[in-house]
Amino acid sequence: AQSVTQLGSHVSVSEGALVLLRCNYSSSVPPYLFWYVQYPNQGLQLLLKYTTGATLVKGINGFEAEFKKSETSFHLTKPSAHMSDAAEYFCAVSGDTGRRALTFGSGTRLQVQP
């Protein structure tokens, strides 16, 4: 079984400030972890993923995430927020070999203040 917990349903930052979106996971097998972004009335776009290897993963739009096995975390960060980053962000896990679908967290809405 696997699950994802995203702490904070809403995060508000100022433009230029650090973005930190938290994600903790639970998985009975080595997890594959993903971050997706969703803009209003649209599907999901992959930001980055962790499979194996380097624990610091760089994605699109300046985002990165670090896989910390000891903390079962995969937090998403960006050094400097842009107005265009305002969206809903979902953390997801896939790792159960018998289940290829993703299990999503509840999402975090990021607001960027001018």
Place this chain on the structure above:
Amino acid sequence: GAVVSQHPSWVICKSGTSVKIECRSLDFQATTMFWYRQFPKQSLMLMATSNEGSKATYEQGVEKDKFLINHASLTLSTLTVTSAHPEDSSFYICSARKRGVGVSRPQHFGDGTRLSIL
């Protein structure tokens, strides 16, 4: 690459109508497609996994006869909401995984279909 097209993007129809939603992988073959449902301000909930050439696998609590899924080719899966009622109103999103091996392959999502039943 890896574009998934979902059609229609918005549907408004009367109660009792059946609605078909298409999900196409435009530039890759997808042996597996997934159908999700998203309620306002909530996360995506997996409804079913669609496998080309075989029956779909439905998640617990999802009515098979209500949500008919067909995956007739490597690039097309359809979801038909039969005899839709207002409680079926939601945002439906499909995703497709490229043909190949390994659960780490990412899913590519369509832009979703907003279904409103009057």
